[in-house]
Amino acid sequence: MPDGVAEGASSALAGLRTGESRGRWVLLATVLGSGMAMLDATVVTIALPAIGRDLGSGLSGLQWTLNGYTLTLAAFILVGGSVGDLWGRRRVFVMGTVAFALTSALCAVAPSVGLLVAARVLQGVAGALLTPGSLAIISSSFHRDDRAAAIGAWSGLSGVTTAVGPFVGGWLIEHASWRWIFLINLPLALAVVLVSLRHVPESSDPDAVRQLDLPGALAGVAWLAALTFGLIRWGAQGLDGAVLAALVVTAVALVGFIEVERRGRQPMMPLSIFASRRFSATNAVTFVVYGALSAVLFVLALQLQIVCGFTPLAAGAAFLPVTFLMLLGSAQVGRWSERWGPRAFMTVGPLVCAGAMVLLAHLVTTGASYWRDVLPPVVVFGVGLTLTVAPLTTTVLAAAPTRHAGLASGVNNAVARTAGLLAVAVLPLAAGLAEGTFRDVRAFDQGFDRAMFWCALLLALGGLLSAALIGPRGQVARGGTLSPT
Numbered sequence: 053m054p055d056g057v058a059e060g061a062s063s064a065l066a067g068l069r070t071g072e073s074r075g076r077w078v079l080l081a082t083v084l085g086s087g088m089a090m091l092d093a094t095v096v097t098i099a100l101p102a103i104g105r106d107l108g109s110g111l112s113g114l115q116w117t118l119n120g121y122t123l124t125l126a127a128f129i130l131v132g133g134s135v136g137d138l139w140g141r142r143r144v145f146v147m148g149t150v151a152f153a154l155t156s157a158l159c160a161v162a163p164s165v166g167l168l169v170a171a172r173v174l175q176g177v178a179g180a181l182l183t184p185g186s187l188a189i190i191s192s193s194f195h196r197d198d199r200a201a202a203i204g205a206w207s208g209l210s211g212v213t214t215a216v217g218p219f220v221g222g223w224l225i226e227h228a229s230w231r232w233i234f235l236i237n238l239p240l241a242l243a244v245v246l247v248s249l250r251h252v253p254e255s256s257d258p259d260a261v262r263q264l265d266l267p268g269a270l271a272g273v274a275w276l277a278a279l280t281f282g283l284i285r286w287g288a289q290g291l292d293g294a295v296l297a298a299l300v301v302t303a304v305a306l307v308g309f310i311e312v313e314r315r316g317r318q319p320m321m322p323l324s325i326f327a328s329r330r331f332s333a334t335n336a337v338t339f340v341v342y343g344a345l346s347a348v349l350f351v352l353a354l355q356l357q358i359v360c361g362f363t364p365l366a367a368g369a370a371f372l373p374v375t376f377l378m379l380l381g382s383a384q385v386g387r388w389s390e391r392w393g394p395r396a397f398m399t400v401g402p403l404v405c406a407g408a409m410v411l412l413a414h415l416v417t418t419g420a421s422y423w424r425d426v427l428p429p430v431v432v433f434g435v436g437l438t439l440t441v442a443p444l445t446t447t448v449l450a451a452a453p454t455r456h457a458g459l460a461s462g463v464n465n466a467v468a469r470t471a472g473l474l475a476v477a478v479l480p481l482a483a484g485l486a487e488g489t490f491r492d493v494r495a496f497d498q499g500f501d502r503a504m505f506w507c508a509l510l511l512a513l514g515g516l517l518s519a520a521l522i523g524p525r526g527q528v529a530r531g532g533t534l535s536p537t
Contacts, residue, residue: 067194067195068193068194068195068202068253069194069195074251075194075202077247077250077251077252078189078190078193078194078251078252078253079190079202079206080247081145081189081244081247081248081251081252082145082185082186082187082189082190082206082252083186083206084240084243084244084247085145085148085149085182085185085186085244085248086182086183086186086187086206087240088149088152088182088237088240088241088244089152089179089182089183090217091217091220091221091233091236091237092121092156092175092179092233092234092237094217094218094221094349094368094371095217095218095220095221095233095368096117096118096121096233097118097349097350097353098218098221098222098225098353098364098367098368099221099225099230099233099364100114100117100118100350100353100354101353101354101357101358101364102225102229102230102364103117103165103168103230106229106230107162107164107165107168108165109165110288111287111288111480111485112284112285112287112288113165113169114354115284115350115476115477115480116165116169116172116284117165117168117169117172118350118476119280119284119473119476119477120169120170120172120173120176121172121173121175121176121179122176122469122472122473122476123173123176123273123276123277123280123473124173124174124176124177124179124180124273125176125177125179125180125183125469126176126272126276126466126469126470126473127180127269127272127273127276127466128176128177128180128181128269128273129179129180129183129184129462129465129466129469130265130269130320130321130462130463130466131180131264131265131266131268131269131320132144132148132180132181132182132183132184132185133184133185133188133462134264134265134320135181135264136181136184136185136188137188138264140254140255141185141188141189141192141254141255142185142189142248142252142253142254142255143254144181144185145181145182145185145186145189145248145252146244146245146248146249147181148178148179148180148181148182148183148185149182149241149244149245149248150241150245151174151177151178151181151182152175152178152179152182152237152241153237153238153241153242154178155171155172155174155175155177155178156175156234156235156237156238156241157234157235157238158171158174158175159171159172159175159231159234160231160232160234160235161231183465184462186206187206189252189255190202190206192255193252193253193255217368218367218368218369218371218372219365219368219369219372220236221233221364221368222363222364222365222366222367222368222369223365224236225364225365226363226364226365263317263318264318264320265312265313265316265318265319265320267312267316268309268312268313268316268319268320268321269320271305271308271309271312272309274301274305274308274309275301275302275305275306275308275309276470276473276474278298278299278301278302278305279298279299279302279474279477280473280474280477281298282294282295282298282299282302283474283477283478283481284477284480285298286481287480287481287485310323321463321466325460325463328451329521330447330450330451330521330522330523331448331451331460333517333518333521333522334444334447334448334451334464334522335448335463335464335467336517336521337398337402337444337514337517337518337521337522338444338448338464338467338468338471339467339468339470339471340402340471340510340511340513340514340517341402341405341440341444341510341511341514342467342468342471342472343471343472343474343475343510344405344409344475344507344510344511344514345437345472346471346472346473346475346476347472347475347476347479347503347506347507347510348409348412348433348504348507349371350475350476350479351479351480351483351485351499351500351503351504352370352412352416352500353367354496355416355496355497355500356370356416356426358493358496359416359417359418359493359496359497359500360416360417360418360419360420360426362422366422370422370426370427370430371430373427373430373431373434374430374433374434374437375434376434377431377434377435377437377438378434378437378438378441380438381435381438382438382441382442383442385397385438385439385442385443386442386443386446389442389443389446389447390446393523394443394444394446394447394518394522395518395519395522395523397439397440397442397443398440398443398444398447398514398515398518398522399515399516399518399519399522400436400439400515401436401437401438401439401440401441401443401515402436402440402511402512402513402514402515402518403436403511403512403515404432404433404435404436404439405432405433405436405437405440405511406436406507406508406509406511406512406515407432407436407508408429408430408432408433408436409429409433409504409505409507409508409511410504410508411428411429411432412429412433412504413500413501413504413505413508415428415429416429416500417497417500418493418497436511440514445464447522448460448464475510479503479506479507480499480503482502482503482506483499483500483502483503483505483506484498484499484502485499485503
């Protein structure tokens, strides 16, 4: 889309100011909406041991509890953004919020892990409608002079929401039930809908494509679901005929997905965007770094409760230093990255995170103390992520022309979600965490050490890829075309 089209298309609407009452209401709606999805991402991880005990689930069921949501979110998030541009961003944002509340209620009343996973799959579709809308609403509603400030406020407040999530979720799990981590979404969703209908202006893109790439999204779901099923079953049941069949289906569906995106008239992920070597390289770094991050959060939340004996509240609080370090340091690191180039930060950051994995493997075990054993590696991990995330995000957006900024952000988001999906599926297999280890403290502790080793390797690979493939000064494509750099 040419620069200024979206703004020009809704010039009467894109005039909100952050200091005005209506601008603050719009920020509230978008922060609560996106924060609701972020809360689920963090709190469900903390709730996994309680869910496993209550529903009698093994490790594979817990993997699917996380991955059922991530699967459909990753596959449909680009379509969700396109639907908002076409049908109206506020309308789709409200639809996604209502659907998220309804599917959260289904999660809360699920009597078995199978039905919980099914509800989480539907929740991921709702999240794909909800998640892209928050930033799109801000971009289309605020005056150009206040847009950066509005996005900064959205980022900071969303970060605070993410930080509070583990505390609130841990308390609910400990004093009520894991089911309340889903029920709490209902009043939040009601507030989002009421504020949105009253205060958020409607906007759309008159030049948006009229044909949605549903074949691409369905092909994406097919290969991701088949691969996830194959990896999780391999870890739980061993390499059997069902696993081999799933891997064959994965290969066929992946080829079909690539062909749909290559030949489609309006693909959700046009392969031409990967013509930029910088864009491809940054997404490769995203894949390994965010895959490792998702794997760490998954297995560390279990280790703290199963092996170390932490309560859900204490396990949730253990992650807070990471969030606070990123809130305090990401903006400054972003400025340094613009000044000196992203390569050094994207190289050193993942290597620091890899060092944190080594510390976690050695320190976080039976009888671990939070202050002595957990806090130091978590702080190191937070420092590494702070050095990595802002330069990585800036680089991936700068690698595409301005008119493709939304597409570049959406593709990078989908890559990160896919990485997390596959990492959570494959890590127990690679670390030897079989189905029964969920209830065997010693076996899980040994598997945790191996898992940290694999995560350290992934993060080190991310740093080495950055050093080899990211240019020293972060040159970007010019003149409105995707040029390899």
